[in-house]
Amino acid sequence: MxxxxxxxxxxxxxxxxxxxxxxxxxxxxxxGKPFENWRKGRESDLKMQSAIVNRLNDVIRACGIVAKTVSRSR
Incomplete structure (x- = not known):
């Protein structure tokens, strides 16, 4: 099963x-080789998605820092 x-x-x-x-x-x-190729492609896709999420987290973190800096200067 x-x-x-x-x-x-x-x-x-x-x-x-x-x-x-x-x-x-x-x-x-x-x-077989086709399944191995599919699995490698899938792993590559997941790594790319992870990299995108990490970059977005960095952008969000940077926006928070900018917002804090701007609010302190007022």
């Missing part, structure tokens, strides 16, 4: 079809 669930999530395979599939075929899918 665990392999079938993973197959339905990562390969867009309907769960009933994934349950009918032999585990060796599913294992070949997960051990």
């Amino acid at each position: 665990d392999m079938a669930s993973s197959l339905s999530l990562y390969a867009n395979t309907p769960l009933p079809a994934a349950l009918d599939m032999q585990s060796s075929v599913a294992r070949q899918f997960f051990e």
